[in-house]
Amino acid sequence: MTAADIAAAVRSGERSALEVVNEHLGMIEAQDLKVHAFNLVNAENARAEAAQIDARVAAGEPVGPLAGVPLATKDNLCTKDLPTTCSSKMLENYHPPYDATVVSLLRAAGAVSLGKTNLDEFAMGSSTEHSAFGPTRNPHDLSRVPGGSSGGSAASVAAGFTPIAVGSDTGGSIRQPAAFCGVVGMKPTYGAVSRYGLIAFASSLDQVGPLASNVADAAAVFDVIAGHDRRDTTSIQGFIPAAQAALNLGVDGLRVGVLQELSGGGGSVPGLAVDVLARTREAAEVLAAAGARVEEVSVPSCTLGLSAYYIVAPAEASSNLARYDGVRYGARVDAPTASEMTTATRTAGFGAEVKRRIMLGTYALSAGYYEAFYGKALKVRTMMLNDFARVYKDFDVLLTPTAPTTAFELGTRMTDPLTMYVNDVCTIPSNLTGHPAISVPFGLGDDNLPVGVQVLAPATHDTQTFRVAAVLEAAAQEARL
Amino acid sequence: MAQRITRDEVVHVARLACLTLTEEEVDRFTQQLGAILLHAADIESLDVIGVEPTAHPLPLCNVMRADVVERSLNPDAVLAQAPEVRDGQFLVPPVLGDQP
Numbered sequence: 001m002t003a004a005d006i007a008a009a010v011r012s013g014e015r016s017a018l019e020v021v022n023e024h025l026g027m028i029e030a031q032d033l034k035v036h037a038f039n040l041v042n043a044e045n046a047r048a049e050a051a052q053i054d055a056r057v058a059a060g061e062p063v064g065p066l067a068g069v070p071l072a073t074k075d076n077l078c079t080k081d082l083p084t085t086c087s088s089k090m091l092e093n094y095h096p097p098y099d100a101t102v103v104s105l106l107r108a109a110g111a112v113s114l115g116k117t118n119l120d121e122f123a124m125g126s127s128t129e130h131s132a133f134g135p136t137r138n139p140h141d142l143s144r145v146p147g148g149s150s151g152g153s154a155a156s157v158a159a160g161f162t163p164i165a166v167g168s169d170t171g172g173s174i175r176q177p178a179a180f181c182g183v184v185g186m187k188p189t190y191g192a193v194s195r196y197g198l199i200a201f202a203s204s205l206d207q208v209g210p211l212a213s214n215v216a217d218a219a220a221v222f223d224v225i226a227g228h229d230r231r232d233t234t235s236i237q238g239f240i241p242a243a244q245a246a247l248n249l250g251v252d253g254l255r256v257g258v259l260q261e262l263s264g265g266g267g268s269v270p271g272l273a274v275d276v277l278a279r280t281r282e283a284a285e286v287l288a289a290a291g292a293r294v295e296e297v298s299v300p301s302c303t304l305g306l307s308a309y310y311i312v313a314p315a316e317a318s319s320n321l322a323r324y325d326g327v328r329y330g331a332r333v334d335a336p337t338a339s340e341m342t343t344a345t346r347t348a349g350f351g352a353e354v355k356r357r358i359m360l361g362t363y364a365l366s367a368g369y370y371e372a373f374y375g376k377a378l379k380v381r382t383m384m385l386n387d388f389a390r391v392y393k394d395f396d397v398l399l400t401p402t403a404p405t406t407a408f409e410l411g412t413r414m415t416d417p418l419t420m421y422v423n424d425v426c427t428i429p430s431n432l433t434g435h436p437a438i439s440v441p442f443g444l445g446d447d448n449l450p451v452g453v454q455v456l457a458p459a460t461h462d463t464q465t466f467r468v469a470a471v472l473e474a475a476a477q478e479a480r481l
Numbered sequence: 482m483a484q485r486i487t488r489d490e491v492v493h494v495a496r497l498a499c500l501t502l503t504e505e506e507v508d509r510f511t512q513q514l515g516a517i518l519l520h521a522a523d524i525e526s527l528d529v530i531g532v533e534p535t536a537h538p539l540p541l542c543n544v545m546r547a548d549v550v551e552r553s554l555n556p557d558a559v560l561a562q563a564p565e566v567r568d569g570q571f572l573v574p575p576v577l578g579d580q581p
Contacts, residue, residue, distance in 0.1 A: 190539060230544075307524045326564060330562075338574050347500050377524060379527075381534070416513075416516070
Protein backbone atom coordinates (compact mmCIF):
# COMPACT_ATOMS: atom_id res chain seq x y z
CA MET A 1 0.00 0.00 0.00
CA THR A 2 1.21 3.50 -0.76
CA ALA A 3 1.39 6.20 1.89
CA ALA A 4 -1.49 8.01 0.19
CA ASP A 5 -3.69 4.86 0.34
CA ILE A 6 -2.85 4.28 4.00
CA ALA A 7 -3.54 7.87 5.02
CA ALA A 8 -6.88 7.84 3.16
CA ALA A 9 -7.93 4.55 4.74
CA VAL A 10 -6.94 5.69 8.24
CA ARG A 11 -8.66 9.05 7.85
CA SER A 12 -11.90 7.45 6.71
CA GLY A 13 -11.78 4.90 9.51
CA GLU A 14 -11.58 2.05 7.01
CA ARG A 15 -8.33 0.89 8.62
CA SER A 16 -6.91 1.68 12.02
CA ALA A 17 -3.46 3.20 12.28
CA LEU A 18 -2.64 0.61 14.91
CA GLU A 19 -3.47 -2.21 12.52
CA VAL A 20 -1.28 -0.64 9.81
CA VAL A 21 1.60 -0.10 12.21
CA ASN A 22 1.36 -3.64 13.60
CA GLU A 23 1.38 -5.08 10.10
CA HIS A 24 4.58 -3.19 9.21
CA LEU A 25 6.23 -3.99 12.54
CA GLY A 26 5.48 -7.64 11.80
CA MET A 27 7.26 -7.40 8.44
CA ILE A 28 10.30 -5.84 10.08
CA GLU A 29 10.37 -8.52 12.75
CA ALA A 30 10.17 -11.27 10.15
CA GLN A 31 12.66 -9.90 7.63
CA ASP A 32 14.96 -7.28 9.06
CA LEU A 33 17.38 -9.81 10.52
CA LYS A 34 18.42 -10.41 6.91
CA VAL A 35 18.29 -6.80 5.66
CA HIS A 36 19.35 -4.84 8.76
CA ALA A 37 17.66 -1.64 7.65
CA PHE A 38 17.03 -0.61 11.25
CA ASN A 39 19.46 0.15 14.06
CA LEU A 40 16.53 0.33 16.43
CA VAL A 41 12.81 -0.41 16.24
CA ASN A 42 10.56 1.15 18.83
CA ALA A 43 7.33 -0.81 18.57
CA GLU A 44 5.92 0.48 21.84
CA ASN A 45 6.23 4.15 20.86
CA ALA A 46 4.89 3.48 17.39
CA ARG A 47 1.82 1.64 18.71
CA ALA A 48 1.11 4.41 21.21
CA GLU A 49 1.31 7.08 18.51
CA ALA A 50 -0.89 5.01 16.20
CA ALA A 51 -3.48 4.55 18.95
CA GLN A 52 -3.54 8.32 19.48
CA ILE A 53 -4.25 8.87 15.79
CA ASP A 54 -7.05 6.29 15.92
CA ALA A 55 -8.53 8.07 18.94
CA ARG A 56 -8.52 11.35 17.03
CA VAL A 57 -10.23 9.75 14.03
CA ALA A 58 -12.85 8.19 16.33
CA ALA A 59 -13.46 11.55 17.99
CA GLY A 60 -13.86 13.26 14.63
CA GLU A 61 -10.78 15.43 15.23
CA PRO A 62 -8.57 16.41 12.29
CA VAL A 63 -5.56 14.21 11.50
CA GLY A 64 -2.59 15.10 9.32
CA PRO A 65 -1.96 14.30 5.64
CA LEU A 66 0.24 11.31 6.57
CA ALA A 67 -2.09 9.93 9.24
CA GLY A 68 -1.00 6.46 10.29
CA VAL A 69 1.73 6.15 7.64
CA PRO A 70 4.71 4.12 8.90
CA LEU A 71 7.96 6.05 8.59
CA ALA A 72 11.64 5.16 8.89
CA THR A 73 13.96 7.82 10.29
CA LYS A 74 17.67 7.92 9.48
CA ASP A 75 19.67 7.51 12.66
CA ASN A 76 21.43 10.88 12.31
CA LEU A 77 18.19 12.80 12.94
CA CYS A 78 17.74 13.61 16.62
CA THR A 79 14.81 11.93 18.37
CA LYS A 80 13.98 12.74 21.94
CA ASP A 81 12.40 9.38 22.73
CA LEU A 82 15.01 7.20 21.02
CA PRO A 83 18.81 7.00 20.94
CA THR A 84 20.46 8.69 17.96
CA THR A 85 23.70 6.92 17.12
CA CYS A 86 24.84 8.02 13.63
CA SER A 87 25.84 4.33 13.41
CA SER A 88 28.94 5.29 15.44
CA LYS A 89 30.37 3.92 18.66
CA MET A 90 30.91 7.58 19.54
CA LEU A 91 27.15 8.14 19.93
CA GLU A 92 26.06 4.59 20.75
CA ASN A 93 24.34 5.69 23.96
CA TYR A 94 23.36 9.23 22.98
CA HIS A 95 19.80 10.28 23.84
CA PRO A 96 19.20 13.72 22.29
CA PRO A 97 17.34 16.15 24.55
CA TYR A 98 15.26 17.38 21.59
CA ASP A 99 13.62 16.32 18.31
CA ALA A 100 14.87 17.40 14.89
CA THR A 101 12.41 19.79 13.21
CA VAL A 102 11.81 17.21 10.47
CA VAL A 103 10.92 14.59 13.09
CA SER A 104 8.43 16.96 14.76
CA LEU A 105 6.85 17.99 11.44
CA LEU A 106 6.34 14.39 10.32
CA ARG A 107 4.83 13.41 13.67
CA ALA A 108 2.49 16.41 13.51
CA ALA A 109 1.45 15.28 10.01
CA GLY A 110 0.44 11.91 11.44
CA ALA A 111 3.38 9.80 10.24
CA VAL A 112 4.41 7.12 12.73
CA SER A 113 8.16 6.51 12.97
CA LEU A 114 8.83 2.80 13.50
CA GLY A 115 12.51 3.31 14.28
CA LYS A 116 15.94 4.55 13.32
CA THR A 117 17.68 3.35 10.18
CA ASN A 118 21.27 2.32 9.59
CA LEU A 119 23.78 4.53 7.77
CA ASP A 120 27.45 4.80 7.02
CA GLU A 121 29.01 6.16 10.21
CA PHE A 122 28.24 9.91 10.43
CA ALA A 123 26.77 9.58 6.89
CA MET A 124 30.25 9.15 5.39
CA GLY A 125 30.05 6.47 2.74
CA SER A 126 28.18 5.15 -0.28
CA SER A 127 27.30 1.60 0.75
CA THR A 128 26.23 1.56 4.43
CA GLU A 129 29.15 -0.81 5.00
CA HIS A 130 30.88 1.82 7.15
CA SER A 131 28.31 1.39 9.96
CA ALA A 132 29.71 0.52 13.37
CA PHE A 133 26.72 -1.83 13.77
CA GLY A 134 27.19 -3.88 10.60
CA PRO A 135 26.10 -3.34 7.00
CA THR A 136 22.57 -3.08 5.57
CA ARG A 137 21.80 -5.36 2.63
CA ASN A 138 19.91 -4.58 -0.55
CA PRO A 139 16.41 -6.13 -0.40
CA HIS A 140 16.56 -6.86 -4.16
CA ASP A 141 19.68 -9.01 -3.71
CA LEU A 142 21.10 -9.61 -0.24
CA SER A 143 24.62 -10.01 -1.62
CA ARG A 144 24.54 -6.39 -2.80
CA VAL A 145 24.87 -3.13 -0.91
CA PRO A 146 21.85 -0.82 -0.61
CA GLY A 147 24.00 2.22 -1.38
CA GLY A 148 24.61 4.90 1.18
CA SER A 149 24.77 6.65 3.35
CA SER A 150 20.95 6.50 3.78
CA GLY A 151 21.09 2.77 2.98
CA GLY A 152 18.85 1.77 5.87
CA SER A 153 16.12 4.24 4.88
CA ALA A 154 16.22 3.16 1.22
CA ALA A 155 16.22 -0.54 2.17
CA SER A 156 13.27 -0.01 4.52
CA VAL A 157 11.20 1.43 1.68
CA ALA A 158 12.38 -1.18 -0.84
CA ALA A 159 11.58 -4.05 1.54
CA GLY A 160 8.12 -2.65 2.20
CA PHE A 161 8.88 -2.12 5.90
CA THR A 162 7.73 1.50 5.58
CA PRO A 163 6.24 3.25 2.54
CA ILE A 164 8.20 6.42 3.36
CA ALA A 165 11.49 7.36 5.00
CA VAL A 166 13.68 10.36 5.60
CA GLY A 167 17.40 10.55 5.01
CA SER A 168 20.14 13.11 4.56
CA ASP A 169 22.14 13.88 1.43
CA THR A 170 25.60 15.47 1.55
CA GLY A 171 27.00 14.09 -1.72
CA GLY A 172 24.22 11.78 -2.92
CA SER A 173 23.34 9.95 0.29
CA ILE A 174 19.60 9.94 -0.44
CA ARG A 175 19.65 9.64 -4.24
CA GLN A 176 22.30 6.94 -4.73
CA PRO A 177 20.74 4.46 -2.24
CA ALA A 178 17.33 5.25 -3.72
CA ALA A 179 18.69 4.30 -7.15
CA PHE A 180 20.33 1.11 -5.84
CA CYS A 181 17.16 0.04 -4.01
CA GLY A 182 14.66 0.97 -6.73
CA VAL A 183 12.87 3.70 -4.78
CA VAL A 184 12.40 7.46 -5.16
CA GLY A 185 14.84 9.73 -3.28
CA MET A 186 15.02 13.50 -3.37
CA LYS A 187 17.55 16.09 -2.18
CA PRO A 188 15.82 19.45 -1.73
CA THR A 189 17.33 22.86 -2.42
CA TYR A 190 19.83 23.73 0.29
CA GLY A 191 17.84 25.54 2.99
CA ALA A 192 14.42 24.29 1.85
CA VAL A 193 14.26 21.74 4.68
CA SER A 194 15.42 22.52 8.21
CA ARG A 195 18.71 20.99 9.34
CA TYR A 196 17.86 21.60 13.01
CA GLY A 197 18.52 18.30 14.75
CA LEU A 198 20.38 16.76 11.82
CA ILE A 199 23.77 15.73 13.17
CA ALA A 200 26.24 17.74 11.12
CA PHE A 201 28.60 16.17 8.61
CA ALA A 202 29.39 18.96 6.11
CA SER A 203 27.16 21.90 6.93
CA SER A 204 27.27 23.72 3.59
CA LEU A 205 26.24 20.51 1.77
CA ASP A 206 23.95 18.56 4.15
CA GLN A 207 20.25 18.50 3.36
CA VAL A 208 17.38 16.37 4.67
CA GLY A 209 14.98 14.84 2.17
CA PRO A 210 12.36 12.15 1.49
CA LEU A 211 12.53 8.57 0.23
CA ALA A 212 9.38 6.73 -0.88
CA SER A 213 8.17 3.88 -3.02
CA ASN A 214 6.65 6.34 -5.51
CA VAL A 215 6.94 9.96 -6.60
CA ALA A 216 3.60 11.09 -5.16
CA ASP A 217 4.47 9.83 -1.67
CA ALA A 218 7.90 11.48 -1.85
CA ALA A 219 6.18 14.72 -2.84
CA ALA A 220 3.76 14.40 0.07
CA VAL A 221 6.66 13.99 2.52
CA PHE A 222 8.52 16.91 0.91
CA ASP A 223 5.48 19.17 1.27
CA VAL A 224 5.35 18.29 4.99
CA ILE A 225 9.04 18.77 5.83
CA ALA A 226 9.96 21.76 3.62
CA GLY A 227 9.53 25.33 4.75
CA HIS A 228 11.25 27.96 6.86
CA ASP A 229 12.48 27.11 10.36
CA ARG A 230 13.82 29.90 12.53
CA ARG A 231 15.96 27.39 14.42
CA ASP A 232 18.08 26.83 11.29
CA THR A 233 19.84 30.05 10.30
CA THR A 234 20.45 28.67 6.77
CA SER A 235 16.74 28.02 6.25
CA ILE A 236 15.25 29.88 3.26
CA GLN A 237 12.73 32.56 4.26
CA GLY A 238 9.36 32.25 2.60
CA PHE A 239 9.92 28.89 0.89
CA ILE A 240 6.48 27.34 0.32
CA PRO A 241 6.58 23.75 -0.94
CA ALA A 242 4.01 22.69 -3.52
CA ALA A 243 5.36 19.48 -5.00
CA GLN A 244 2.08 17.56 -4.98
CA ALA A 245 0.33 20.23 -7.01
CA ALA A 246 2.83 19.74 -9.86
CA LEU A 247 2.63 15.97 -10.22
CA ASN A 248 0.11 15.95 -13.06
CA LEU A 249 1.44 18.90 -15.04
CA GLY A 250 3.30 16.74 -17.56
CA VAL A 251 6.40 17.94 -19.39
CA ASP A 252 4.92 19.40 -22.55
CA GLY A 253 7.14 22.29 -23.63
CA LEU A 254 9.61 21.74 -20.80
CA ARG A 255 13.25 22.27 -21.78
CA VAL A 256 15.32 19.23 -20.73
CA GLY A 257 19.11 19.07 -21.03
CA VAL A 258 20.95 15.74 -21.03
CA LEU A 259 24.06 16.63 -19.08
CA GLN A 260 26.88 15.39 -21.32
CA GLU A 261 29.68 15.30 -18.76
CA LEU A 262 27.67 12.95 -16.50
CA SER A 263 25.89 10.97 -19.21
CA GLY A 264 28.68 9.31 -21.09
CA GLY A 265 29.99 12.13 -23.23
CA GLY A 266 33.54 11.01 -24.05
CA GLY A 267 33.95 8.65 -21.12
CA SER A 268 33.88 11.57 -18.67
CA VAL A 269 32.35 9.42 -15.93
CA PRO A 270 34.82 6.64 -15.20
CA GLY A 271 33.10 3.28 -14.96
CA LEU A 272 29.71 4.44 -16.24
CA ALA A 273 27.93 1.19 -17.07
CA VAL A 274 26.48 0.66 -20.54
CA ASP A 275 23.08 -0.44 -19.18
CA VAL A 276 22.81 2.59 -16.88
CA LEU A 277 23.65 4.89 -19.76
CA ALA A 278 21.05 3.14 -21.94
CA ARG A 279 18.31 3.69 -19.33
CA THR A 280 19.27 7.37 -19.11
CA ARG A 281 18.98 7.73 -22.90
CA GLU A 282 15.61 5.96 -22.80
CA ALA A 283 14.44 8.37 -20.11
CA ALA A 284 15.38 11.27 -22.37
CA GLU A 285 13.35 9.69 -25.18
CA VAL A 286 10.35 9.28 -22.89
CA LEU A 287 10.45 12.96 -21.99
CA ALA A 288 10.81 13.95 -25.66
CA ALA A 289 7.82 11.75 -26.55
CA ALA A 290 5.84 13.47 -23.78
CA GLY A 291 6.44 16.84 -25.39
CA ALA A 292 9.64 18.07 -23.77
CA ARG A 293 12.33 19.72 -25.85
CA VAL A 294 15.35 17.51 -25.17
CA GLU A 295 18.90 18.51 -26.06
CA GLU A 296 22.44 17.63 -25.09
CA VAL A 297 24.07 20.22 -22.87
CA SER A 298 27.57 20.70 -21.51
CA VAL A 299 28.46 21.76 -17.95
CA PRO A 300 32.27 21.52 -18.15
CA SER A 301 33.07 22.13 -14.48
CA CYS A 302 31.03 19.05 -13.48
CA THR A 303 34.13 16.97 -14.16
CA LEU A 304 35.87 18.79 -11.29
CA GLY A 305 33.05 18.11 -8.83
CA LEU A 306 34.42 14.89 -7.38
CA SER A 307 37.77 16.42 -6.45
CA ALA A 308 36.20 19.59 -5.09
CA TYR A 309 33.70 17.60 -3.03
CA TYR A 310 36.32 15.31 -1.51
CA ILE A 311 38.19 18.40 -0.29
CA VAL A 312 35.21 20.51 0.87
CA ALA A 313 33.20 17.75 2.60
CA PRO A 314 36.12 16.32 4.63
CA ALA A 315 37.28 19.85 5.50
CA GLU A 316 33.87 20.71 6.94
CA ALA A 317 33.64 17.29 8.59
CA SER A 318 37.00 17.67 10.31
CA SER A 319 35.72 20.92 11.79
CA ASN A 320 32.23 19.65 12.67
CA LEU A 321 33.50 16.46 14.29
CA ALA A 322 35.91 18.36 16.54
CA ARG A 323 32.95 18.53 18.94
CA TYR A 324 33.38 14.85 19.84
CA ASP A 325 35.85 15.47 22.62
CA GLY A 326 34.43 13.27 25.38
CA VAL A 327 33.22 16.24 27.43
CA ARG A 328 29.55 17.10 26.84
CA TYR A 329 27.97 14.01 25.30
CA GLY A 330 28.88 10.79 23.56
CA ALA A 331 31.56 8.31 24.46
CA ARG A 332 34.51 8.97 26.76
CA VAL A 333 37.66 6.90 27.25
CA ASP A 334 39.26 7.78 30.56
CA ALA A 335 42.83 9.08 30.61
CA PRO A 336 44.94 11.03 33.13
CA THR A 337 44.68 14.41 31.40
CA ALA A 338 41.99 16.21 29.41
CA SER A 339 43.84 16.19 26.09
CA GLU A 340 44.81 12.53 26.45
CA MET A 341 41.17 11.76 27.26
CA THR A 342 40.00 13.53 24.09
CA THR A 343 42.52 11.75 21.89
CA ALA A 344 41.77 8.37 23.44
CA THR A 345 38.02 8.96 23.04
CA ARG A 346 38.26 9.94 19.37
CA THR A 347 40.68 7.12 18.58
CA ALA A 348 38.32 4.53 20.07
CA GLY A 349 35.02 6.15 19.03
CA PHE A 350 35.52 6.81 15.31
CA GLY A 351 35.69 4.12 12.60
CA ALA A 352 38.19 3.94 9.75
CA GLU A 353 36.26 5.98 7.15
CA VAL A 354 35.46 8.78 9.59
CA LYS A 355 39.12 8.95 10.63
CA ARG A 356 40.16 8.99 6.96
CA ARG A 357 37.88 11.96 6.23
CA ILE A 358 38.92 13.83 9.35
CA MET A 359 42.57 13.30 8.35
CA LEU A 360 41.94 14.41 4.78
CA GLY A 361 40.03 17.50 5.89
CA THR A 362 42.56 18.44 8.54
CA TYR A 363 45.33 18.14 5.95
CA ALA A 364 43.42 20.20 3.38
CA LEU A 365 42.87 22.97 5.94
CA SER A 366 46.39 22.91 7.39
CA ALA A 367 48.99 25.64 6.90
CA GLY A 368 50.65 25.44 3.51
CA TYR A 369 47.91 23.41 1.84
CA TYR A 370 44.81 25.49 2.55
CA GLU A 371 44.99 27.56 -0.64
CA ALA A 372 46.15 24.68 -2.86
CA PHE A 373 43.24 22.45 -1.95
CA TYR A 374 40.43 24.05 0.07
CA GLY A 375 40.77 27.49 -1.54
CA LYS A 376 40.78 25.98 -5.01
CA ALA A 377 37.82 23.74 -4.23
CA LEU A 378 35.74 26.75 -3.18
CA LYS A 379 36.56 28.42 -6.49
CA VAL A 380 35.48 25.28 -8.36
CA ARG A 381 32.18 25.68 -6.53
CA THR A 382 31.84 29.16 -8.01
CA MET A 383 32.70 27.84 -11.48
CA MET A 384 30.01 25.19 -11.15
CA LEU A 385 27.41 27.71 -9.95
CA ASN A 386 28.25 29.93 -12.94
CA ASP A 387 28.13 27.03 -15.40
CA PHE A 388 24.76 25.84 -14.12
CA ALA A 389 23.35 29.39 -14.05
CA ARG A 390 24.28 29.75 -17.72
CA VAL A 391 22.72 26.41 -18.67
CA TYR A 392 19.53 27.10 -16.74
CA LYS A 393 18.90 30.17 -18.90
CA ASP A 394 18.03 27.73 -21.69
CA PHE A 395 16.85 24.67 -19.75
CA ASP A 396 14.31 23.98 -17.01
CA VAL A 397 15.80 20.69 -15.81
CA LEU A 398 18.79 18.46 -16.52
CA LEU A 399 18.92 14.68 -16.81
CA THR A 400 21.76 12.35 -15.71
CA PRO A 401 22.19 8.84 -14.34
CA THR A 402 22.00 8.81 -10.53
CA ALA A 403 24.97 6.49 -10.06
CA PRO A 404 27.46 5.03 -12.56
CA THR A 405 26.41 1.42 -11.88
CA THR A 406 23.70 -0.68 -10.27
CA ALA A 407 24.22 -1.91 -6.69
CA PHE A 408 27.61 -3.59 -6.25
CA GLU A 409 28.47 -6.57 -4.07
CA LEU A 410 29.28 -6.16 -0.39
CA GLY A 411 32.97 -5.97 0.39
CA THR A 412 34.13 -5.16 -3.13
CA ARG A 413 34.96 -1.48 -2.65
CA MET A 414 36.14 -1.30 0.93
CA THR A 415 39.91 -1.46 0.42
CA ASP A 416 40.31 1.43 -2.02
CA PRO A 417 38.40 4.55 -0.88
CA LEU A 418 38.57 6.17 -4.32
CA THR A 419 36.57 3.37 -5.95
CA MET A 420 33.86 4.06 -3.36
CA TYR A 421 34.00 7.84 -3.83
CA VAL A 422 33.54 7.57 -7.61
CA ASN A 423 29.97 6.34 -6.91
CA ASP A 424 29.03 9.90 -6.06
CA VAL A 425 30.24 11.56 -9.24
CA CYS A 426 26.74 12.21 -10.65
CA THR A 427 25.13 13.31 -7.39
CA ILE A 428 27.85 15.60 -6.02
CA PRO A 429 27.27 18.63 -8.28
CA SER A 430 23.83 19.31 -6.74
CA ASN A 431 25.32 19.43 -3.26
CA LEU A 432 28.14 21.78 -4.23
CA THR A 433 25.63 24.12 -5.90
CA GLY A 434 22.81 23.64 -3.34
CA HIS A 435 20.37 22.76 -6.13
CA PRO A 436 17.50 20.24 -5.85
CA ALA A 437 17.69 16.80 -7.50
CA ILE A 438 15.62 13.62 -7.50
CA SER A 439 16.40 10.00 -8.32
CA VAL A 440 13.55 7.99 -9.82
CA PRO A 441 13.66 4.27 -10.67
CA PHE A 442 13.80 3.75 -14.41
CA GLY A 443 14.02 0.11 -15.50
CA LEU A 444 16.61 -2.50 -14.67
CA GLY A 445 20.24 -3.14 -15.45
CA ASP A 446 21.57 -6.24 -17.19
CA ASP A 447 21.85 -7.80 -13.72
CA ASN A 448 18.10 -7.23 -13.13
CA LEU A 449 18.87 -4.68 -10.42
CA PRO A 450 17.19 -1.25 -10.32
CA VAL A 451 18.59 1.70 -12.24
CA GLY A 452 17.88 5.27 -11.16
CA VAL A 453 17.89 8.36 -13.33
CA GLN A 454 18.37 11.79 -11.86
CA VAL A 455 16.56 15.06 -12.58
CA LEU A 456 18.33 18.30 -11.59
CA ALA A 457 16.73 21.74 -11.33
CA PRO A 458 17.84 25.24 -10.31
CA ALA A 459 17.67 26.39 -6.68
CA THR A 460 14.11 26.54 -5.24
CA HIS A 461 12.67 24.79 -8.32
CA ASP A 462 12.22 21.59 -6.31
CA THR A 463 8.74 21.16 -7.70
CA GLN A 464 10.10 20.69 -11.23
CA THR A 465 12.08 17.62 -10.15
CA PHE A 466 8.90 15.92 -8.89
CA ARG A 467 6.98 16.94 -11.98
CA VAL A 468 9.50 15.33 -14.35
CA ALA A 469 9.99 12.30 -12.11
CA ALA A 470 6.24 11.64 -12.20
CA VAL A 471 6.35 11.38 -16.01
CA LEU A 472 9.37 9.05 -15.93
CA GLU A 473 7.75 6.90 -13.24
CA ALA A 474 4.54 6.52 -15.25
CA ALA A 475 6.49 5.52 -18.37
CA ALA A 476 8.62 3.01 -16.45
CA GLN A 477 5.51 1.43 -14.93
CA GLU A 478 3.79 1.24 -18.27
CA ALA A 479 6.82 -0.43 -19.87
CA ARG A 480 6.72 -3.12 -17.19
CA LEU A 481 3.07 -4.02 -17.99
CA MET B 482 54.40 9.02 -9.24
CA ALA B 483 55.36 11.78 -6.84
CA GLN B 484 54.41 11.14 -3.26
CA ARG B 485 51.53 13.42 -2.34
CA ILE B 486 51.75 13.12 1.41
CA THR B 487 54.57 11.75 3.55
CA ARG B 488 54.40 9.45 6.56
CA ASP B 489 55.58 12.32 8.75
CA GLU B 490 52.79 14.55 7.48
CA VAL B 491 50.21 11.86 8.27
CA VAL B 492 51.55 11.59 11.81
CA HIS B 493 51.45 15.39 12.16
CA VAL B 494 47.89 15.65 10.83
CA ALA B 495 46.74 12.87 13.18
CA ARG B 496 48.08 14.87 16.11
CA LEU B 497 46.23 17.99 14.91
CA ALA B 498 43.03 15.92 14.65
CA CYS B 499 43.47 14.37 18.13
CA LEU B 500 43.76 10.83 16.78
CA THR B 501 46.33 8.17 17.64
CA LEU B 502 47.20 5.97 14.68
CA THR B 503 48.89 2.56 14.78
CA GLU B 504 51.94 2.05 12.55
CA GLU B 505 49.77 0.03 10.22
CA GLU B 506 47.18 2.84 10.03
CA VAL B 507 49.89 5.41 9.28
CA ASP B 508 51.07 3.27 6.36
CA ARG B 509 47.53 2.76 5.07
CA PHE B 510 46.48 6.41 5.40
CA THR B 511 49.72 7.58 3.75
CA GLN B 512 48.89 5.46 0.73
CA GLN B 513 45.12 6.17 0.67
CA LEU B 514 45.29 9.92 1.32
CA GLY B 515 48.04 10.10 -1.30
CA ALA B 516 45.77 8.49 -3.87
CA ILE B 517 42.88 10.84 -3.05
CA LEU B 518 45.13 13.91 -3.21
CA LEU B 519 46.54 12.69 -6.51
CA HIS B 520 42.97 12.63 -7.84
CA ALA B 521 42.54 16.19 -6.57
CA ALA B 522 45.50 17.29 -8.68
CA ASP B 523 42.97 18.32 -11.35
CA ILE B 524 41.81 21.20 -9.17
CA GLU B 525 45.22 21.86 -7.62
CA SER B 526 46.59 22.72 -11.08
CA LEU B 527 43.50 24.65 -12.16
CA ASP B 528 43.75 28.25 -13.34
CA VAL B 529 41.29 30.06 -11.09
CA ILE B 530 42.62 33.59 -11.36
CA GLY B 531 39.77 36.03 -10.94
CA VAL B 532 37.34 33.41 -9.61
CA GLU B 533 35.80 34.25 -6.25
CA PRO B 534 35.47 31.42 -3.71
CA THR B 535 32.02 30.07 -2.73
CA ALA B 536 31.94 28.76 0.84
CA HIS B 537 28.20 28.34 0.85
CA PRO B 538 25.48 27.84 -1.76
CA LEU B 539 23.16 30.50 -0.36
CA PRO B 540 23.89 34.21 -0.11
CA LEU B 541 23.88 34.30 3.67
CA CYS B 542 23.80 37.09 6.16
CA ASN B 543 23.56 36.91 9.93
CA VAL B 544 20.19 35.90 11.26
CA MET B 545 19.14 37.30 14.61
CA ARG B 546 16.14 36.33 16.65
CA ALA B 547 14.16 38.85 18.65
CA ASP B 548 15.79 39.67 21.99
CA VAL B 549 13.11 37.92 24.01
CA VAL B 550 13.60 35.40 26.79
CA GLU B 551 12.59 31.93 25.65
CA ARG B 552 12.51 28.54 27.27
CA SER B 553 15.72 26.67 26.40
CA LEU B 554 16.57 23.01 26.82
CA ASN B 555 16.27 21.59 30.32
CA PRO B 556 19.80 21.78 31.83
CA ASP B 557 19.32 18.46 33.63
CA ALA B 558 18.41 16.72 30.39
CA VAL B 559 21.46 18.19 28.67
CA LEU B 560 23.84 17.33 31.50
CA ALA B 561 22.42 13.81 31.66
CA GLN B 562 24.20 13.12 28.35
CA ALA B 563 27.64 14.07 29.69
CA PRO B 564 30.12 11.34 30.63
CA GLU B 565 30.85 13.06 33.96
CA VAL B 566 29.13 15.93 35.75
CA ARG B 567 29.56 17.69 39.08
CA ASP B 568 27.49 20.55 40.54
CA GLY B 569 25.73 21.24 37.25
CA GLN B 570 28.96 21.39 35.26
CA PHE B 571 30.85 19.16 32.86
CA LEU B 572 33.72 17.40 34.61
CA VAL B 573 37.00 16.69 32.80
CA PRO B 574 40.36 15.24 33.88
CA PRO B 575 43.08 17.74 34.89
CA VAL B 576 43.95 20.25 32.19
CA LEU B 577 46.93 21.89 33.91
CA GLY B 578 50.16 19.95 33.59
CA ASP B 579 48.81 18.60 30.34
CA GLN B 580 51.13 17.70 27.49
CA PRO B 581 51.08 20.45 24.81
